[in-house]
Amino acid sequence: MAPLTMAVLLQPLLLAIALHELVLRRVEVDHLVLHGIAIYTAGFWILVQCIGFSDAFCLSVGFWSSLSIWTLLYRALWHPLKRFPGPFGAKLTKWWTTKKTWTTQWHMHRVHQAMHEKYGDYVRTGPREISIYDPAAIAPILGLSSKSPKGPFYDIMEDTLHMTRNQTFHKQRRRVWDNAMKSSLSHYAPRIEEFTDQFVTRLRNANGEPVQLLKCCSHYSYDVMSDLAFGKPMGFIKGEQSDVAESILKTLSDGLDAMGLIYHIPWFMNAISVLTSVAGPLKAWRDWSVLNMNERLALKSTRSDLVEHLIQNTPQTPEGKELLYGESRLIISAGSETTATALTFILVQLATHPSVMRSVRKEYRESKATYSCQRALPLLDAVVHESLRLWPSLFFLGQRVTPPEGVRIGSTFIPGNTIVQIQPFVINRDPRNFLDPDEFIPERWTTRPDLVINKDAFIPFSTGPYDCVGKRLAYMEMRSVIARIVDEFDIHLPDGFIQEDYWKKVKDHITAAAPPSQEMMFLKVVE
Template identity: 55%
Template sequence: MDFSNPKLLFFSPLLAIVLHELVLRRVEVDHLAIPIIVTTWFAYAILAFQADLVTASLVAASFWVPLWLYIGAYRTIFHPLRNYPGPFFARISKWWVVKQNWDTNLHFHRAQQRLQKEYGDYVRTGPRELTIFDVDAIPALLGSQSKASKGPLFDILETSLHLNRDKQFHRQRRRIWDNAFKATLSDYAVKIDEFTAQLLTRLRDQAGSPVPLLETMTFFSYDVMADLAFGKPFGFIKGEQSDVAASILKAMTGSLAAFGLLQHVSWFMNTLEKATFFLGPMKEWSNWSVSQMQKRMAVKDAKSDLVSHLIANTSNDNAGRALLYGESRLIVSAGGETTSTALTFIFMHLATHPKYIYALRKEFRANEALYSCQRPLPLIDAIINESMRMWPSVFFPSQRITPPEGLTVQGHFIPGDMIVQIPPFALHRDPRHFVRPEEFVPERWLDRPELVLRKEAFIPFATGPYNCAGKGLAMMELRSVVSRVVNEFDVKVLEGFDEREYWEGIKDHFTAGAPRVDVRFVGVNE
């Protein structure tokens, strides 16, 4: 074949247009990035070998440049979402969001609020993406009867309850998780209080010295989750962690900033996930979790707990074992990270609003004889709710894909196969939903119900069939730690602490990225 033939340079742009019309417009390619990249470079290498680099580059340019121009024209002028308002460059590429993340120093949750003010409740934030700030859209998009399915960010390497897009699989697996929690949560309350006791010992040993708050809460939450997943903790609270455990925690928490920067570009995240899962620091986490789960599966007559129920209801074959490995990592990483930030924010709110410490202490002591971290108490639950309203542990709006026939949401028709998302941070801070939304007012959940205008806008654990399976466990952890710590300690910020700077320093890492700050836990007299 004569690669220098001008006909080839004419054929390439034609092929690009055909590819877009017959494939790219009709097939979700987010999970196909690696095959596309490999195929492209392979074709370029063959062309360069058969002809020369100049010819190969000309042919590649005659394909890619028209393709990019055609895609740009389609997305801005002819796309089904063309009539929805939004920033111009967001129509062309999701890399616009990456730039916003970079420009705002990972404060895209605040950028979303500005988008709402400028463009309204339905904003085009990507080539085929709508960000929706309308609380009345929640049932249609996230509710139990919603026809929408999970978005491409959930389509990564491994399968678990959370990381899959198969509705039937999720429904069946979620039933197993719910039954397991129902059967074991009461027994695990004792275990949570044991870890809280270890945390109290650690704080007593600090004797009022400055304590790195986020790190300390991370040690607690990851120990609890490792024990839940593998039957034994990492040993962080007692300072008995292995070098491997320390390396794993560093890898997981250290990668959050990069994840926060790129989280909205699904195809890139899927590619990065696959690469780091087989190479780099996350490989150690993968290998270690597999070894721990294998040990857990080998235990005869194991105690009845969450994982024993999962093992008993999972096929003992390659697919079943891979599912258990993935879910063990889900338990530790998802549960550990979200609980640690929730605890951190609660204690920072208490440290800056000390009147609630005294009130909490009074409530705890009045109910101490009947204490159980499973048992809701008005003030502790109100403080937890208010802290999570202001700072939900997960900032990322859970992606959904509209069904092929499309959806009509509050009079807005959204075409089929579009990504839709509702950001919880913006929802929680909307004055249409909460009076004085920027203020920490736990009373809104107690005796000031008039401060909650739309309770359905409060979704810190998500909502619908994909809501957090571990909500009950998380609430037990939060009640146990906060109630018992404030029973023994006042929480004090250090001299020179700038409250406004702290809250403005929280970043969007998919989860909420709490700034590192020291506080003092000062013992109180009985």
């Protein structure tokens, strides 16, 4: 019986090693977690029927223990990335990043800045992940000629322009979006100004009382994007939003902390997204977007807006409708939080740099006769650029996966099938790219070009084939809001406001998050 018992006990070890070497090392399984759980559950049940629960449980423990130990040994000792420096825990598991996010209170951007200073330009931040702080990597990783497709994070939701890894589909759909943006934004500019009128009226009606800066900016951006997605706003700026719209905004806002924790673990996000699509707040969000898009599809619109172009260039099939449903959610979720955060940070910068605010006001007033939110105003755009450089709406650009043959960047070779991420927050504060990198100096984009050493390092909207399709719209919104506010108001922050403390409290979720406890501002009407 002894040899037979030993052979049985060895089977879980051998099976675990075979699974790791033949499958887990060679196949990306992040999107197959629920499939794996189902297969394991079925196998365990069959084993219980054959040998009983106790023996099946012991074999199961042996299998998972063996797989875990072998995986950790491989990642620590034999992995192709073993020569790259980085925290030891990060080399073993991405749960290290989740724990670090929690213990630093969602300040991983600062952790990455410290890792760059300690380990250099290429740091191993996961079992098969490298974080890159070298600006020379931007073109080969993100550029038009890059051979690095999107990473497993983009498997977590339905296929849309943004959340797809299918390069052929993306190229075809991107052409539709680019044409839609090109033909519709000029017609949409007056609509943006209408929302800005409502926004300024709301601020004016505060009569000098403090207003919640981030909340106001969020209401503005959600109204603009819902109007863009469905042909009607949510009604937040005017205070006419429905209870459903209020709950949708609360769901999206309240979920950001959780998203910031699990963003770094795509396989977990993938499993959670499948489960939450069946019930819960995210299902309500999906149902609401479907209802509104169906109403938009039934509307015989003559508006030349973005969604009209998307509808006209999408097959009227069940698959086509699902694509439109997903892209309506994309328009709102991707375009609202990012713009609201950017607006909030710009207004804080102006409040803490009153001389810059007065200069922007002077520039706007002198150009009122020809002003359009579609056209740049040099100093206004410089303020926007400088704020985005210091505090981009996305601290981490999307994952890419190196091609099988790997990528060489200068003297550094990154093996194939490695997840890579470029960190704008760190790159933008690197003195190799910008002099006085931690200082807010809008003139570096106008009269002080000597302060910009490497302009190509400035990529707040990413770059290449996957850059932000809505960046022109975002600039239109920011120009419109900032110009109109500084034209009418002096911006003041509360007594006791400490600028350094405010910026230290900015969190990184999937998007940057302004400190909600210090979001009040006072507006004084100016002549």
